[in-house]
Amino acid sequence: MTAPDPDSGLREVLSSLEMIPLPMIRVVVFSVVALALAGSALAQRAEVIDGIAAIVNNDVVTISQVRELIGARERSLREMYRGQELEDKIKEMRLSAINDLVDRQLILQEFKKLQEKGAAIPESR
Numbered sequence: 074m075t076a077p078d079p080d081s082g083l084r085e086v087l088s089s090l091e092m093i094p095l096p097m098i099r100v101v102v103f104s105v106v107a108l109a110l111a112g113s114a115l116a117q118r119a120e121v122i123d124g125i126a127a128i129v130n131n132d133v134v135t136i137s138q139v140r141e142l143i144g145a146r147e148r149s150l151r152e153m154y155r156g157q158e159l160e161d162k163i164k165e166m167r168l169s170a171i172n173d174l175v176d177r178q179l180i181l182q183e184f185k186k187l188q189e190k191g192a193a194i195p196e197s198r
Contacts (some may be wrong), residue, residue: 126171129178134171142170 127134143166150162
């Protein structure tokens with residue numbers, strides 16, 4: 074008897090995401106992020122090193138990518154705001170960053186599809 078493949082469930086979930094329309098992916102991503110941010114008060118006690126911020130078809134946007142995108146701006150916000158206003162500003166900025174990264178990933182995926190069909194990039198001048 075062989076042991077079950079621990080990655081089979083993940084593969085099944087990722088393959089089923091390919092059939093989900095883009096607006097639905099955005100809703101799911103927004104919902105996941107909203108839930109994650111709602112628990113930020115609890116998460117402040119235990120720092121997450123890295124994890125999944127969003128799944129875009131078969132590609133993953135990581136928390137570290139979000140942090141890299143907003144690092145300097147978040148530090149500036151921490152100097153300007155305090156309390157609930159700071160939390161609200163950071164949540165807003167993180168959601169915006171995730172949306173930007175999802176959009177970038179979708180553009181890259183579409184570009185790859187076009188390349189596979191033989192599209193070429195014109196040389197820059």
